[in-house]
Structures are given as C-alpha cells and as structure tokens.
Amino acid sequence: MSMDALLYWVGMAAVAVNALTGVLDSSRKQMDLIGALLVGIATALGGGTIRDLLLDRNVFWVVDQAYLIAAMGTGLITFFIARTFPLPPRLFLIPDAVGLALFTIIGTQISLQWHAPWLVASLMGVITGVVGGVLRDILCNDVPLVFLKGELYATAAWIGAFALIGFQQLGISAVMASWLAMGVVLTLRLLAMRFQITLPAFSQSRSH
C-alpha cells in the first residue's frame, strides 16, 4: 500500500468512524435527524479542517466531496440503526478511540509531508485527532473527553505522533511506521480506558 493510498483510505475510514460516534452521541440527546447529521459531520470533518486551515492547505472535504458523502452516509445509517436498536451509551468510546488513532497519525504524516517543523507536526496530529471529538462533546453538551483526568486522551495521541516521527528517524518505512504508531495510540487509549492511567496533576488539596 502506498503512502498516498494509506492517507486516502485510512482518512476515509477515520471520517466514517467519527461520523458514527457523533451520531451515536447525539442519540443520547434527543436530537432530530438533521441535528444528529450535523453533529456527525462536525465530528468527522472538524479535526482535519482545522489542520488544513492552519497549514494553509485546501480543506480536504471541500476539494473532494467523497469525504462529505462518507460522513453523511455513515451518519444516516447510524441514525436509523441507533433509532431502532437501543445501544449501550458508552459503546461509542471504542470507535472514538479508533478515530483518535487514525486521525492523529494521518494528521502528523500530512503535516510532515507539508514540511511543517516536527514539533508543529506532532501538535497538528493531536489537533486532527482530538478536535472532532471536542466539537461533538461541546455540541452534545458533554464535558470533552480530552479534559477528563485519567483518560490519556491527548496524551495517547501526542505519544503516538512522537512515535511516528521516531520510527521514521530509525529508518522504518513511512507506511509501516504509520501502522505501528496507530497501534501505539489505540493501545494507550484502550489501556487508559480500562485502567485509568494518571499523569502528574495539580494536587487535590488546592481545588477551590
């Protein structure tokens, strides 16, 4: 698989999986069809849009309508399935973790190809990975996952972005490094969901 094909098809998969989480999350908020669809579209396209604006690239879904169709199609199917079969509310956390992994690594890779400095590229990966979910959580009036303690959300993404850069420095091919780094993000995020891994934080006693 070439790097271009990987970016295209993994990008399409990430869009679909994020549209799914957006619509699933709206199902808990009694939105109607168009509201749920708009949340799905924002979740699917938000992160890559901010990345492209910051890099001064053409916004990916404006120049290639296929991404918007993928987001709307997945959103519609999810809407009618979720309406018919009630689903456990935390189910969307698994596809959300997959979307985080895919978008982070694609975002970092695209920024490196665009000749962004490496630290900037890693932050672009984090932005591509987390912004869609932040939009979803704000629109559905949840506390964004990225700000919950013990979830390693942005942390998993950032470590994965650094891993991608490191693997390529070590001479691993870009395609192989991408798959490995997606595995890093997904593994860290799933471990954190299971075991609540915490980072250094401001001490409890100082809250007010």
Place this chain on the structure above:
Amino acid sequence: MSMDALLYWVGMAAVAVNALTGVLDSSRKQMDLIGALLVGIATALGGGTIRDLLLDRNVFWVVDQAYLIAAMGTGLITFFIARTFPLPPRLFLIPDAVGLALFTIIGTQISLQWHAPWLVASLMGVITGVVGGVLRDILCNDVPLVFLKGELYATAAWIGAFALIGFQQLGISAVMASWLAMGVVLTLRLLAMRFQITLPAFSQSRSH
C-alpha cells in the same frame, strides 16, 4: 439586478439584520456597549467568515471595510433603541429568520461560483446561514436555536440550498432562483416557528 449586485446588497442587508439580532439578544444579558457590539459583529460576520476560510477566499469584511461599518453602525443604533424602548424578548426571531434565509442563499451561490462541488456548496450555505446565530447564542449563553427540536432551523436552510441548486438546474436564472430559494427558507422557518414541525428523532424513552 445583476448577480454581483444581488450578492453585494443582499449580503449587506444580511449583515445588518444579523448585527441587529446579536445586539437585541445581548440586551437580555445585561452586556455593556462594547460587549453588545462585539456580539453583534460576531453574529453579523461569523458565518461568512467561516465560509470564506473553508473556501480559501479572501475574508469578505477584511477586504471591504463597508461590511464591518454596516455591522457596527446597525449594532450601535440597535443598542441605543433597545436601551430606550424595552422590546419583547422573542422579537429578534423574525429578523433572525430573515438573516438565515439571506445568508444561506448567498453562501450557497458564492460557493457554486467558486466551483465547490454541489453538496459541499449546499453545506457551505447552511454554515453561512447558521454560524452567526450559533456564535450569538453561545456568547449570550443560550441554547443555540439550531439545536432546538421542532424549529427546522438548519433543515430550512439546507432545503433552501437544495432548492436553489434545483431551480438553476431547471433553467431558472440565478438571480430569480436566489429570490425564490430565500422565500423557501423564510417560509419553512416561519411555518416551523408557528407550528413546531418535527423531523424523525431518537425516541423519547431512550433519553437519560
């Protein structure tokens, strides 16, 4: 009236009408002059700004100061009128519906002229139409109208954008199609405000 003149003057009218709704809404939140003016400016210029950034066009009010002056002038006049004559709180919903209709159709038309794919152009119309009001509602700490059930807010905009594209496919001139499609958005929105038209939604029993 040429298409360019229509886009310019209807755009100016849409800016003024949205500035008015922004300042009227702030009047319920005890903002001071500059706070109300900033909310008015954000409501007036927000939707078109996002559209221009996504299309990689020059941002309309940055290159032509007249739009900013129209927003500030309307905002100032509205501030001093609303301060003197208390107005019924839901009054701003009528100019808001007008702003939604004008901005949606202008936004779609500009995106089509920019050679955006048609589905993208329709979404750009919705974005141009709703973002200003969403910013206003967030800044004034209201639930955004676009997410209220039974209001057909984004739905009216999206149907109007599709109508615009359909009318032009049928051979109707772009200027005539624009006026007709603005009528479609406004009529749907006013009907929904009057009769609470609902779309398919997630069932009530699943809320938690």
Place this chain on the structure above:
Amino acid sequence: MSMDALLYWVGMAAVAVNALTGVLDSSRKQMDLIGALLVGIATALGGGTIRDLLLDRNVFWVVDQAYLIAAMGTGLITFFIARTFPLPPRLFLIPDAVGLALFTIIGTQISLQWHAPWLVASLMGVITGVVGGVLRDILCNDVPLVFLKGELYATAAWIGAFALIGFQQLGISAVMASWLAMGVVLTLRLLAMRFQITLPAFSQSRSH
C-alpha cells in the same frame, strides 16, 4: 529597536505570558500535565492564529517553531512551580493584562503592515488580544473575562488600538507609538480592575 525586532520579541514575550496565565488558570481546575499544557498553548497561540487566518497570512507558529517551544517551555515551568507553591487564584490577572496589551498592539501593527483597512486593523488587534484568554476561560469553564461588566477588557484593547493608529497619524514613530499604546491598554485595564469602570449598558430592570 527596529519594528521587526519589536514585533518578534514582544510577540515572544506575549506568547510566554499568555502560556503562563493558561497554566495558572488550569491549576484551579485539577487538570493533569498534558491538559494544562494544551490550555497554555491555546491561550498563547489562539489570538494570533485567528488573526493570521483572517488576514490569510502564514500562521505565525506554524512557520516558526520557536513560538510553540516558548509556549510549551513556559507552560512546563509554570506547571511545576504552581504545583509546588500554591499561588493566590487571582494572581494570573496581572500577566493576563500584560498579555492583552502586548497582543493587541502587535496584532494591530501586523494588520496595518498587511494593509488591512484601519477599522479592520483595530478589530484584528482586539481579536489578537482577547481570543487567547477567551479560549482559556472556555476550556477552564470560567465566564470569559471579556464578557464581565466593569472590567474594560475588550474596551481597553480597542481604545489602545485606536491610540496606536492615532499616534502614528500624529507623526510619532511606529516603534514609539507601539510602546505608548501598550501603556494605554495596560493602564486602562489595571484601572478597571482596581476601580470597576463601567460603560453604558442595558438597564438592570430589563433583565430576565
């Protein structure tokens, strides 16, 4: 000091001071290291990012990694100091006022150099000055300072931007005018913090 050097070094100082306020504010919200760092980065880079996107300039920290390093470095140091030595919660208001003054004047000056119309340039200054703090307050779930009454937040910034333009019209050199205008913003903001200066506002009796 040349204008270019002033814009570069004062810009770097503004980034550092805003990163500091972002991390200090997160310390009251029990965020972990990465959460606090991301809030610091958003506070430091948010205003200039929006300015650059609106002006269609290259985003300043994407093309020069030094800004991102300054934000992260200051954020990290602040995190470990604030963790060890509890600080009074309102302490961040002083560096916040400094950041407001520096960013507003830099933002206006850069927009003038970019040949934005003068009223647009003044609004760009306000945006550059306030957006970082608004992002911080939203991410930390505070009411944005810019919307608090009697704080002259955006007002101080806007008056300073007009002062900058006026001083230069009077023939004062751009560098000297910049320092003077920063003084105007800082003085107004500190006076308002001390004395609660109020502007015309909607009357109390109309609240509901």
